Amino acid sequence: MSEAVSALGNASFEGFATVRELGPMGMITLRARHDLPALTKALQKVLKAELPERRRIVSAGEVRVGWMSPDELLILLPHADVTARVAALTKALGTAHALVTDVSDARCLFAIEGERAAEVLMKLAPVDLAALEPGELRRTRVAQVAAAFWAEEGGFRLVAFRSVAAYVMGLLAHSAQPGSELFPA
């Protein structure tokens, strides 16, 4: 049995902010209407997590549940737990119309850390970082690819598609180059 590997083998870059590729991270896409009572119950039962409000990401221990659209959640959890949790969520949702599927290997995850981490994202995403609310999950693009990010302790987490992980790493490293800070110290 081979071990799963992340797209970039946890590559990192030290600039005016630190960029690290994380993972492998367990990720589950759960599609269901958010007003479905079975959904709230399933999240509570299987993950001990609340249903996030619109555009929010909530945490429950090691688990994060992010609002992706009115009928889609992204669940982040330890990679080893994915298979069991997919099964448990599917079971908990019962006959309700829902789709639960493992997307761990379809994505890549980055940490952008340091006091100036926001400046890295300001160069890539058409998003007002100053207006990003606490616990907000923002889906947008970074340069030419889709991405989602949110603030975490010490900086940001960013999720993108696996096939473009090297491109995203290139973007983040280019944007974190020492000397390219956007604001004076």
Add this chain to the structure above:
Amino acid sequence: MLILECPYCGVKAEETELSPGHEAHLKRFGPGSSDEDFESYMFARKNPKGVHFERWRHSYGCGKWFLAARCTATLEVFGTYPAQTSEPPPDIVARIKARRPEWEGYK
């Protein structure tokens, strides 16, 4: 470059986060329809200078299609609303009428 608010996720998305999708509120004509109906469904577009209803997808965001009422000449946006409607909602229509008294209305 336009900004349109996605009615599903509330993001004020700039145009680069969106994909355009031509005229809104088209009625589909399938098998059994007349040549005229099918032609109008497939090809006849209003393309007005002025008030227009169109489809946009929040493709770099929540992935949902939504509809926008917009003036094609001034780029003024009268509102955005979910795609699951077959005609413009009354509040949008009222807003357009307030801003464009000469507007002849939808259809």
Add this chain to the structure above:
Amino acid sequence: MSTRLARGGRLIDRSRAVDFTFNGKRMRGFAGDTLAAALLANDQMLVGRSFKYHRPRGIVAAGAEEPNALVQLGTGSRSEPNQRTTTTELFAGLAAASQNHWPSLEFDVGAVNAAASRFLPAGFYYKTFLQPRAAWKPLFEPVIRRSAGLGRPPEEPDADRYEQAYAFCDLLVVGGGIAGLQAALSASASGQKVMLLEQTPHWGGRAPVDDVLIDGRPAADWVADTVAALEAAPNVTLRTRCMAAGVYDHGYVLAEERVADHTPGDGRPKKRLWRIRAGKVITATGAIERPLPFAGNDIPGVMLASAVRDYLVNWAVSPGDRVVIVTNNDDAYRTAIAVHRAGLTVPAVLDARAEANGALPEEVRSLGIPVLTNRAVAKVKGGKRVTGVTVCAQAGEGAVLDSFDCDAVAMSGGWSPVVHLWSHCGGKLIWDEAQAAFRPDPARPPITHDGSAMVAVAGSANGELLSADVLADAIRAVGGEGEAPRAQSPEEAPTEPVWIMPQGAPPALRSKMWLDYQNDVKVSDVQLAAREGYESVEHTKRYTTLGMATDQGKLSNINGLAVLAGSLNAPIPAVGTTTFRPPYTPVTLGALVGEARGEIFQPLRRTPMHDWHEAHGAYWEPVGLWRRPYCYSRPGESHSDAVAREVTNARTKLGLLDASTLGKILVKGPDAGRFLDMLYTNVMSSLPVGRCRYGLMCNENGFLMDDGVVVRLSEDSWLCHTTSGGADRIHAHMEDWLQCEWWDWQGYTANLTEQFAQVAIVGPNARLLLEKLGGMDVSKEALPFMHWAEGTIAGIPARVFRISFSGELSYEVAVPAGQGLAFWQACLEAGAEFGLMPYGTEALHVMRAEKGFIMIGDETDGTVVPQDLNLGWAISKKKADFIGKRGMERTFLSSPDRWKLVGLETLDGSVLPDGAIAPAAGSNANGQRNTQGRVTSTYWSPTLKKGIAMGLVHRGTDRMGEVIEFPKIWGGVVQARIVDPGFYDKAGEKQDV
């Protein structure tokens, strides 16, 4: 002589000398100099040649409006053409070279064009094309080629880094003069998020140069205090060296920040493009002084009056010992005062107006400087440098009344508000008769998303020229409250428009009056255009090239259209302006490109096995944004050899293909089957769990858009395979129909393309390999053709699909992407004994063509219905509806006259040219040769040892055995017989074993 004065210079630091070169000549300036200031300090007035006549060109201005003083800056990987010396900050080691001359700046062969200028009138280029063609090559082209050009494009890759950044604010203030500062200050008090941009490195604009007092103190002090207050405000961001290039819809503004232009190689990005989204924009962009059209106004040493005092006050540079001033307004008298104060001589102020009795002219008179009214420059004397002027009456025809020796002429034709940013997005202008200038019409602003005004204008950009008015206007522009600071500057008498000097100048003088210095457009050219019938200012612009140079006519446009209006005998506002388009000043391509260079030029999608392919000789083929191995060449092997080897090996032993790029979309829900029945032309709801079915997808027009194998995963879920490039498009297509048409249907989709690595194991030994890897029963009985199973292979969770795109025994194995490389390597290791070789996309294509399988994008082009490709069997007759069904029913799509897919077999065994078209007898209504078919796929078949092809041929399926001809690219024809496209194993026995 232009020279550095012993004292003064508010922007330079005399303790820091800076060495640089111009045309290889070593020169010295000071920190704080612009390149133009430093060149003048070194008596380098002559800096270039004009575009058409190669006339000597000197520095005219001191800012962004400079038309002449453009240089090639830097060398090698840091070489940039057309850099304005007036906005280039001096740095140690700067190397500048003049442009557009040969062999040297001082002696230029191209200046022969000037002697021939009467043969190069307005519209020369257009008229030339009307001449006999024979004249073009020997006569015109050499002249034009010599004339063309300005700077040289860099030949090496750019050594510098660029980037972009997004910014958001409630209010963006453009321009850091006193108007912009005051506007930002007033707005910041209201708590708005304010951004203030200034294109130069300095705050304050003209006020500190023009002796303005604010609240009783020098303007520079007020500027310093205000900047400090703004810097301390948490809601204000200030940026110097940042030029707002364009204003676009909904408050979008692009601005170019020159981060490290003046400190090359210090590791910072050279430039940064700001993509700003502002609630409102205030343009406090000031005004630009207009030249006066008099004969010889292009001779080096003739400068804008404001520029002369900028050089004196800011950089302690004298443009000459004797400066004649020529004006139609009071403001230029400030220059006389500045020249006098610097200890230099003003032989005379020539004022075109009948009277000059304002405070400034009186002050000049009191200094003992002669003020001559109703006077004009008859002609400037000199060649590469001004030596004097002759004087005439402005009211007359140029009879010389007097003359003065001088080495510089400071001219002022009044001021034009900088209305570019106001105009970019639709703001309209009004003609201000009193100031003889266009200024923004507050009643017709550009509007934003909610229908409100997007841009407001403040200060001189709004036509306010007196400092007190400027500050009050800035407060008004932000809707602010309170008193403006009290600014003191002398009252000024009105400007009197002067569009030709003297007003009755004869042709000999008019043909020496330059409007556009860079493009060599003269008063006489515009008048000629008017005589030839060019009434529209936009047409005249293109005909004469007025305002089409890199300065975009900042100095020339108003004078030019005034001359046109005069020639047409029309009022100036009736003639109107040309359209103002971004950018305000040129933006470096590097900044527009930003980070998108080299490795991150474009997202390159990599499969989990990408690096392995790279390390094993993959020759890449782009497929969408993916890279797929076209083939794996071995040392000494050509690509076509490699393809042939890979095909033969897969057909006879075992091949391995990275098929991870195939789209994989999960569709699940109670209505998923019903939905897929609408999406595909055939029936998918009836597919049993555990089975696979090939499906076709059409658009509503009935044209084939994608194909792939659909897999029934469970009672309520299907996995749809799409083409490699098609996953995102097809996923979006599905969501479109689910969200916008059948929103009451219960079905969810998930694009799982990247979740799985997919490996095709192809060839007679395929089963042996999987059995060796172990974990699943892949026998014919347990896993028949077009079935699938789930389990574990080589310890890795896998789905195995018994499908074949090659015609061989074939399994496609999907494993989690994170274990894709491990699985690939396990296959390679275990497969060695079965003769396994990886193969690329070209072998895949050859094998599918040998089988007669279609490829989306080869056999389809958006105008092909499935019936054209003999795929009618995959179109359900039972279904009442599916996407494309109504479209296909149109008579012309079901006509027997369609071009149909056939196989094509060359009689000589050669390979048909790709895309070749078979002509037919006769010609069409346009006189073009009729056609009867085209080649859609063509390959050398290593299996059949001959060229095989597919093509669409008129009534092709009815013409089996017929021979048609295809022309070859380099002449001659190839004969091909129309055959069945199933070239290999037509019965499909090999794949079903």
